[in-house]
Amino acid sequence: MSDRFATRLLTWFDAHGRHDLPWQHPRTPYRVWLSEIMLQQTQVSVVIPYFQRFVAALPDLPALAAAPRDQVLALWSGLGYYARARNLHTAAQRCVELHDGDLPHDFDALLALPGIGRSTAGAILAQAWDDRFAILDGNVKRLFARFHGIEGWPGTPIIEKQLWELANAHLPHSRLADFTQAQMDLGATLCTRANPDCTRCPLHEDCVAFASDRTATLPTRRPGKTKPERETHVVWMEDRDGRILLQRRPPTGVWASLWALPQFDTSADRDDWLASQGCIASSTELDAIEHVFTHFRLHIHPLRARLSTARMRVSDNDDQRWATRDDLATLGIPAPIRRLLESTP
DNA sequence: AATACGGGGTT
DNA sequence: AACCCAGTATT
Numbered sequence: 001m002s003d004r005f006a007t008r009l010l011t012w013f014d015a016h017g018r019h020d021l022p023w024q025h026p027r028t029p030y031r032v033w034l035s036e037i038m039l040q041q042t043q044v045s046v047v048i049p050y051f052q053r054f055v056a057a058l059p060d061l062p063a064l065a066a067a068p069r070d071q072v073l074a075l076w077s078g079l080g081y082y083a084r085a086r087n088l089h090t091a092a093q094r095c096v097e098l099h100d101g102d103l104p105h106d107f108d109a110l111l112a113l114p115g116i117g118r119s120t121a122g123a124i125l126a127q128a129w130d131d132r133f134a135i136l137d138g139n140v141k142r143l144f145a146r147f148h149g150i151e152g153w154p155g156t157p158i159i160e161k162q163l164w165e166l167a168n169a170h171l172p173h174s175r176l177a178d179f180t181q182a183q184m185d186l187g188a189t190l191c192t193r194a195n196p197d198c199t200r201c202p203l204h205e206d207c208v209a210f211a212s213d214r215t216a217t218l219p220t221r222r223p224g225k226t227k228p229e230r231e232t233h234v235v236w237m238e239d240r241d242g243r244i245l246l247q248r249r250p251p252t253g254v255w256a257s258l259w260a261l262p263q264f265d266t267s268a269d270r271d272d273w274l275a276s277q278g279c280i281a282s283s284t285e286l287d288a289i290e291h292v293f294t295h296f297r298l299h300i301h302p303l304r305a306r307l308s309t310a311r312m313r314v315s316d317n318d319d320q321r322w323a324t325r326d327d328l329a330t331l332g333i334p335a336p337i338r339r340l341l342e343s344t345p
Numbered sequence: 346a347a348t349a350c351g352g353g354g355t356t
Numbered sequence: 357a358a359c360c361c362a363g364t365a366t367t
Contacts, residue, residue: 039362046353047362080351083365117364137362157346184362193360194356221359254350292357295349335352 005147005203006172006179012202013182016189022051027177029103029128030061036120036127037084044188050079062101065092073258073332082256082332087115105129126180134167135180136160139187144170145219146191149208153220228296233270234261236286236304236341237277243322244341246331254293255334259321267301274305281308286344291336302340 021044023035034054038047054075058064064072069089076085091113095103103124104110110121122133134140141154144166152159172179190197196215204210209218237245246259264270274280283305291298316322323331328341 036362041350041361041363042352043354043361078352080353081363083350084363087364115364119363123362135362138360139362180362188362192355224358256350291351293349293351 003170003172004206005170008202009182009186010172010175010178013178013185017178017182017185018188022048022055024181027127029105029124030064031055032128033103033116033124034088036123037088037115038079040084040120041081042079046079050075061092061095061103064089065096065101069257070332071330074330077258077332077338078335080335082258084115085332086257087113090114091116103128107133123180126176128177130174130176132171132173132176134164134171135183136164136167137184139184139191140167142187142193142219143183143191146196146209146215147203147207149212149214149218151218151220153222155222159220227292229299230296231265231299231301233264233267233301233303234337235264235270235274236261236302237307238305239307239322240309243324244328246321246323246333248319258332258334259323260334260337261302270303274303277307279308281306286340289336289340300336300340304344 021035023031035047035051038051038054057071057075058067067089069086072085072089073082076082079085094113095101098104099109104113105125105128107121107125110116110124111118116124119135119137123135123137125131125133126135141160141163144150144163145154148166150159150162150166154160154163186201186203190201198204198207198210198215201207201210209215235245239245245262247262249255249258249260251257262270262273264273274283283303286302286304289300289302291300325341328338333341
């Protein structure tokens with residue numbers, strides 16, 4: 001049986017969909033997987049240069065599995081949600097151990113890999129193998145919330161369950177890769193969050209939101225909440241040769257395992273640490289940097305300190321290192337810290 | 346069921 | 357300045 005939704009969407013896709021995304025040529029399971037992970041909560045235009053750089057450095061799954069963790073994080077640096085990079089790396093190694101160096105062609109085996117949930121597993125199977133699985137990303141949620149007039153924030157399990165059922169109900173029996181891509185292309189180009197272009201939409205005749213003039217209020221917005229503010233103090237320490245002291249962040253929490261500046265909750269803690277570090281020739285407070293996360297707003301107070309000696313008592317190790325300006329490009333560094341280090345003379 | 350997890354784009 | 361984006365893992 002042919003679903004009008006799927007039929008019309010596929011016809012539209014052939015004429016107006018995106019057929020030139022980098023992960024579509026060639027469309028291998030590895031490249032599909034990598035793109036799906038990078039695209040989690042991240043816009044296509046942002047992902048493209050990262051994807052190109054990543055596959056140039058690590059062109060296949062065994063290369064990724066064999067790469068040092070720091071290289072993977074460096075390739076990810078600036079994309080955010082760094083657990084994605086660590087999970088990707090771990091999953092690649094598991095594929096080498098368990099699946100002969102390939103991504104498994106099996107829903108449950110994909111789901112068992114770190115970083116792959118229900119939607120990404122479906123996306124990989126549909127895109128790489130034309131298997132009949134639904135996805136439910138932001139685009140698909142928006143499409144079906146509007147098409148069927150579903151009220152309620154899609155973040156709640158009740159609404160999400162309804163949307164999964166609709167996504168499955170509209171699945172065609174062929175062209176699953178194209179159907180998957182078509183939903184995302186429609187959501188990205190016509191059925192956009194703001195000002196959807198309904199007159200050009202192949203589905204508007206059957207769309208509940210269009211018929212009832214509710215495209216502006218569907219899908220229902222997330223309930224608003226005020227963000228807490230947090231403060232942190234960092235020390236930008238330079239030796240006489242201009243090398244910068246970096247410390248590895250703890251393995252969990254914000255910026256897990258990335259290289260950042262020594263960081264303290266209070267200026268008193270910072271000063272205690274500084275006093276223990278030997279001869280400081282000079283120190284200057286720099287302007288605070290504001291950085292907004294999903295769940296809080298962080299004010300970073302940098303102190304720039306210059307050492308009168310060539311190097312400190314501490315030597316390079318796995319959690320602490322003196323980096324030259326050139327080294328910064330090869331390391332995984334949080335975006336605001338990188339901006340600070342690279343924008344200040 | 347709620348929260349943690351980045352960074353950038355859009356309006 | 358909100359709000360959102362090709363979500364997943366943890367609690």
